[in-house]
Amino acid sequence: MPTESEMPLSPDDIHRRYRELQQYVGWTPEDAARVQLLAATLEPYLPTLVDDFYQEIQRHPDVYRVITGGQAQVERLKGALLAWLRELFSGPYDRDYVLRRWRIGQRHLGIGLDQIYVQAALARLRAGLLHALDQSWQGNWPPEGGAIRRSLNLLLDLELAIIQDAYHREHVELIAEHTRAQGELAFRALVEAAPCMVIIITAPDRSILYFNPFAETVTGYTSAEVLGKNLVELLNGSALAAGMALEKGTEFEALIRCKDGSRRWVLWNHEHLSDFRGSPASLVVGLDRTELKDAQQRAWHSERLAELGVLASGLAHEIRNPLNSIRFNLLNVQDGVAQPQTDPADVAAMVKDIADEVDRLEGIMREFLHLARPDPAQVEVVEVRELLESVARLVDGPCRAQKVEFALDCAARVRAAADPNQLKQVLLNLVLNAQQAMPQGGRLDLRCQAPADGVRIEASDTGPGIPEDIRDKLFQPFF
Ligand code: HEM
CATH class of the missing domain: 1.10.490.10 (Globins)
Known part of the structure; x- marks a missing residue:
């Protein structure tokens, strides 16, 4: 000025x-x-x-x-x-x-x-x-x-x-x-050497006024090709349009389409320029995150593979016992049937044991399939206190039998968006696990708080606690 x-x-x-x-x-x-x-x-x-x-x-x-x-x-x-x-x-x-x-x-x-x-x-x-x-x-x-x-x-x-x-x-x-x-x-030299996309567009119709060399490299378009074109239409980025509707300065990720049809992940940020060559404009800066995203995806896949390996070895371990038991009972049945003095009631008991083990195997398979292909969550508004009370009713018997004092602390009206069955299953497993860890009796507390940003459920018990060395394996299936 x-x-x-x-x-x-x-x-x-x-x-x-x-x-x-x-x-x-x-x-x-x-x-x-x-x-x-x-x-x-x-x-x-x-x-x-x-x-x-x-x-x-x-x-x-x-x-x-x-x-x-x-x-x-x-x-x-x-x-x-x-x-x-x-x-x-x-x-x-x-x-x-x-x-x-x-x-x-x-x-x-x-x-x-x-x-x-x-x-x-x-x-x-x-x-x-x-x-x-x-x-x-x-x-x-x-x-x-x-x-x-x-x-x-x-x-x-x-x-x-x-x-x-x-x-x-x-x-x-x-x-x-x-x-x-x-x-x-000086500004040009700086912006032209910048290792990120620097684009200046008119406000509000988003036609391109400036497109730096890095933006050319990422998108494959030359500056001459894109000047005057609408940025959102050019990069086919509906997510880009949505992100730019966010408050200025907010970072957002959006996929763009390049000149050769390929897609790239870009982390965007935009600022308002009150005066660019005499008119209001927007400065749009983009960091190409495609390589990082690919690496993240590869890491995710190898993690899943590793989990699958753990899952498979856990599964093998789980089915070995019922299989052994079935083999043992079958041999006994074979022997029993071969001997005329065998009491038919003993054979019937052995057959029942076999049937029980088959049920157990079926249960394990169901659990495995559930883990491999979980049912989609049926999210609804859950009255958390009611759900916790139903868990308390279910564990009441086992707790009494083991002299475990169970206490529930939850405000009358706490609501959360969740799948009630899945949530109940998780809490039930947690509480039963705690109860089983206290064979000499003890105390088990289930508390629920509702801070402004969500609902928090805590469980604590007076049992021995989870040994330090296995804590990070808690979420591994069949561990
Ligand atoms: C009292 C001091 C001076 C007066 C009153 C004066 C006056 C003028 C005038 C009336 C013009 C023409 C302007 C026009 O084209 O509209 C001019 C141009 C010029 N004056 Fe001076 N001048 C002075 C000092 C100097 C000095 C010391 C030099 C040194 C060489 C100089 C060199 C020039 C030149 C090269 C032009 C450009 C002529 C052209 O367009 O071909 N002047 N001057």
């Missing part, structure tokens, strides 16, 4: 500044009239003064270097300076006059002329003009001679002021522009 001194001045501003300067130095219409009287007196001296002006310039290489057009340009400049001198005396010192004078300062800046030489040149011109006056009056000074010299000096001071003002203003503007350009260059 340019500061006030960097703002370009309008022609009216320039004129106003000149009139203010006139007032400041005390320039009056009388001064103008006195200078006008000089025109005829000084006219014969002007060509010599102009020649001297350019001869002196040619003696200073640092000054002369700005005249790049050789003698032809010097001749043209002499004409311009002569016209300038004539107008100096004639006026009128109006808006157009001031603007023409202002342009001289601008031209000098354009050719890279050091201001110090303009001051020196004007001092030389001033000395020449005053000398010409002395020569013209030949010691015979008019009564107004002092006032005339004073008016001429004031006018030359005003001329220098306006040329320098223009030069300075233009210079500041140029520097400000350069600084802005440098700032933009």
